[in-house]
Amino acid sequence: MDKTILTITLNPSVDKSSSAENIIPEKKLRCNSPKYEAGGGGVNVSRALKRLGVSSDTFFTSGGRTGRLLEELLQAEQLNLVPFHIAAETRENFTVLDTSNNKQYRFGFPGELLTQDEQNKILISVKVVNPFPDFVVISGSLPAETDADVIRLLVNKCKSKGSKVIIDTSGEALKAAVEEGVFLLKPNIGELAVLVGKDKLEEDDVDRAAQLIISQGKAEIVVVSLGSQGAVLFSANEKIQIKAPHVEVKSTVGAGDSMVAGMVSVLVKGGDYKEVLSMGIACGSATTMAEGTGLFTKENVDRLYKEIEKQ
Numbered sequence: 001m002d003k004t005i006l007t008i009t010l011n012p013s014v015d016k017s018s019s020a021e022n023i024i025p026e027k028k029l030r031c032n033s034p035k036y037e038a039g040g041g042g043v044n045v046s047r048a049l050k051r052l053g054v055s056s057d058t059f060f061t062s063g064g065r066t067g068r069l070l071e072e073l074l075q076a077e078q079l080n081l082v083p084f085h086i087a088a089e090t091r092e093n094f095t096v097l098d099t100s101n102n103k104q105y106r107f108g109f110p111g112e113l114l115t116q117d118e119q120n121k122i123l124i125s126v127k128v129v130n131p132f133p134d135f136v137v138i139s140g141s142l143p144a145e146t147d148a149d150v151i152r153l154l155v156n157k158c159k160s161k162g163s164k165v166i167i168d169t170s171g172e173a174l175k176a177a178v179e180e181g182v183f184l185l186k187p188n189i190g191e192l193a194v195l196v197g198k199d200k201l202e203e204d205d206v207d208r209a210a211q212l213i214i215s216q217g218k219a220e221i222v223v224v225s226l227g228s229q230g231a232v233l234f235s236a237n238e239k240i241q242i243k244a245p246h247v248e249v250k251s252t253v254g255a256g257d258s259m260v261a262g263m264v265s266v267l268v269k270g271g272d273y274k275e276v277l278s279m280g281i282a283c284g285s286a287t288t289m290a291e292g293t294g295l296f297t298k299e300n301v302d303r304l305y306k307e308i309e310k311q
Helices: 039-052 064-076 116-127 151-162 169-180 191-193 205-216 255-267 273-288 299-308
Strands: 005-011 013-020 036-041 057-062 081-083 089-099 103-108 135-139 164-168 182-185 219-225 231-234 237-242
Touching: 005 039, 013 064, 036 039, 036 064, 039 057, 039 064, 039 135, 039 255, 057 064, 057 169, 064 081, 081 116, 103 116, 116 151, 135 151, 135 255, 151 164, 151 169, 164 169, 164 255, 169 182, 169 191, 191 205, 191 219, 205 219, 219 255, 219 273, 231 273, 237 273, 255 273, 273 299
Parallel strands: 005 057, 005 135, 013 089, 057 081, 135 164, 164 182, 182 219
Antiparallel strands: 013 036, 089 103, 219 231, 231 237
16 A cells, blocks of 8 residues: 655745746846746645656645635646645746747745744644655745744654655755754755755765765665756665766756655655666656746656666
């Protein structure tokens, strides 16, 4: 029997994307009709899992007109929604493609502060989920000025219920989660450097940094994203490095979230770590082939996974 999954997104968004020709300052730009898609770390993980045929519950904050649109967009994708309504307006992000040179410009907005009362109620809402999921994915940024301690408390609550926590965030939120200890951590090299108190890491230092985090009990699995070079997975007794397949990159929006979804889709079925990493890279790479803020197609994931298996 497959394990159950809950994704948590405290700073979701509606992602608006368009295109224009020859973007230059101080000129009125005529954009093509916009496209609206649900966004934010855990939200995208749930959307990607759905495309892989894996069910999850999607817990996210929702406020105002944009929050209602976000819920409508997710309902259209037939996800299992657990919206938590807040006073502030859900944020929007904006992406525009310059069709003259195929360069993409991404504008991300911070999101409004979660009040202390809202944070407390979120923790209670998550704690009383019944039955509690086997895996919890906490992914995405925190709204501006929100204390990162809420992430530590969320991780603590989920672990106390016996859930395996997967974290994909950055900055103080990432530090707080790792201090509490998680099952799987997915930093890039820069984020990994911060976690071990370094300004930067050379390639040889990555192994030592990841193993230090594991030996300190802060994570069972560390997957270091290497961008177009693929990724490397560390556990207590394994190191698996896999190169990303060559694809035509149209957008990197949602690639990291898709990678997390790919890994989780294998973990819930009891796959080995090589399969976990291979599916993660296949999903992340397939999403870079999509335009704007779109995610992967299952067809591209299957094709890329077969390529990766041949490495």
